[in-house]
C-alpha cells in the first residue's frame with residue numbers, strides 16, 4: 351500500500367475569484383490507480399478544484415503536483431501537465447467541425463507529434479473501446495449525447511494521460527444514456543486509471559470509487575470510502591447534504 | 597456601416613447594406629425579384645429599344661467593370677487579413693495589442709471613407725511610389741480592415757469558451773487552439789458577414805474614381821465630360837451597379853442558406 355505512487359498532490363490550494371473564495375486551502379492526495387469521487391453542493395468549488403489541476407483556473411495560493419511535477423512556479427511546465435491529464439467536461443466540448451476520428455487523433459498529432467497513421471490507428475482502437483467503432487466518420491452534431499461523451503472520453507485517453515479528470519460527465523445526458531457513459535468509466539477504473547470524478551452518481555461511486563470527498567464552501571469537509579460516507583457520515587454537513595440528494 | 601448583432605449565439609448578421617433574401621421570408625424575396633426585374637428590364641429597354649445613346653454609354657462604362665471587381669476582390673482579401681489580425685489583437689491578452697487594435701478601429705470608424713481614401717492615397721504617394729491600383733487596394737483594405745476586425749472579434753467571441761478549454765486541456769498551445777479549433781469555426785459563421793462586406797465594398801469601390809482609377813463610375817464621368825450626356829450616363833452607371841449588387845446579394849444569401857442546411 352505505502353509503495354503507491356502519488357499521482358496528484360494538492361497542497362493548500364486557494365482560488366480567490368475576487369467576489370468569492372472558491373477554494374479555501376484544499377489538501378488532497380490521489381494515489382496511482384485510485385478513483386476519487388468529489389461531491390458537494392452547487393458552488394462548493396468542485397469544478398474549480400478539478401480545473402485547477404490542469405490550470406484552466408490559475409490558483410491564487412498553494413501548490414499542486416501532478417506525478418511530482420509542480421503546477422505553480424518557475425519550474426512549472428503547464429503543457430507537460432496538460433498532456434498528462436485528460437479532462438472530460440459536462441457539455442462534451444467536442445470540436446464540431448471535426449469527425450469523431452479527427453477529434454480523437456488531432457491532439458496526438460499536433461501535440462505529441464504522432465504520425466497520422468499512428469494517431470488514426472490509436473483513435474480507431476479507442477473508438478472500439480468506447481463501443482463506437484462504426485461512428486468514426488460522424489460529426490459531433492450527428493451523435494447522441496451519450497455517444498458524444500464517449501468520444502470525448504476517447505479523445506482524452508488518446509493523449510495517454512496519467513490522470514483523468516471528469517467534471518459531471520453525465521449531468522447533461524438524458525437518463526437512458528447515463529449508463530453507457532458510466533460503463534466506459536467503470537471499465538477505465540477497473541483497468542487501473544487514476545481518476546478524479548465530480549459526480550453524484552451513487553451507483554458509480556459504490557462500484558468504482560476508492561474514496562469519496564465531500565466539499566462545501568471551498569473546503570473539504572470529509573473524506574471516506576463510499577460505503578462509510580453514504581451510510582455513516584461523521585460530519586453533520588455531509589449527512590445533511592446526502593439526505594438531500596439520496 | 598455594419599453594426600454587428602449576435603443572433604442565437606452563433607450567427608452574425610450585418611444589419612445594413614443590401615438586404616439579404618433568405619428562404620422562408622417571402623416578402624424580401626418578392627422585393628428582391630421586383631427590383632432585379634425592374635433593373636434588368638430598364639437596362640434592356642435602354643440598350644435594345646431606345647439604343648442611342650445608351651448602347652454607346654454602356655459599352656464605355658462596362659469597360660470599368662474589371663477594375664471595379666479587381667479593386668473589390670483585392671481589397672476584400674487585404675481587409676480579411678488585416679481584419680484577422682485586428683480581431684485577434686482586440687481579444688489578445690496583451691494590453692498593448694488590445695490598444696493598438698482598438699485605436700486603429702476607433703480611428704477608422706471616426707473618419708469618412710472618402711476622406712480616408714484620399715488621405716491614404718496621398719500619404720502613401722508621398723512615401724512610396726505606388727501605382728493607383730495597389731494604392732487604392734491598400735487604402736480600401738485599411739478602411740475595411742477595421743470593420744472586418746469587428747466581424748472577426750464578434751465571430752471568435754461567439755465560439756463557446758469550452759472549445760478553447762478543451763483544446764488547452766489536450767495540451768495544445770493557445771496559438772494551435774486558435775488556428776485549429778477556434779478560427780475554422782469562426783470562418784464558418786462569419787462568411788455571410790464577409791459576403792455582405794464584399795457587396796458594400798463593391799459599392800464603396802466607386803470612391804476610387806476620385807483618385808483617377810478608371811472604374812465603372814470614372815468611365816461614366818469621363819464619358820459625360822466628352823458628351824455632356826450626364827443624366828443618360830449616370831442612369832446606366834446606376835443600373836449596372838444595381839444589377840451587380842443584386843446578383844451578388846442573392847449569391848451570398850444562397851451560400852448562407854446552403855451552409856445552414858449543411859449543419
Ligand SMILES: Nc1ncnc2c1ncn2[C@@H]1O[C@H](COP(=O)(O)OP(=O)(O)OP(=O)(O)O)[C@@H](O)[C@H]1O
Pocket residue numbers: 367370371372390391392393394395396397398399
Ligand atoms: N470564472 C469565475 N468567476 C467568478 N466566480 C466564479 C468563477 N467560476 C466559479 N466561480 C465561483 O466559485 C464558486 C465555486 O464554483 P464551482 O464552479 O467550482 O462550483 P461547483 O462545486 O462546481 O458547482 P456546480 O455543482 O454548480 O458545478 C462559486 O461560488 C462560483 O460562483
Ligand SMILES: [Mg+2]
Pocket residue numbers: 396397398517
Ligand atoms: Mg461544477
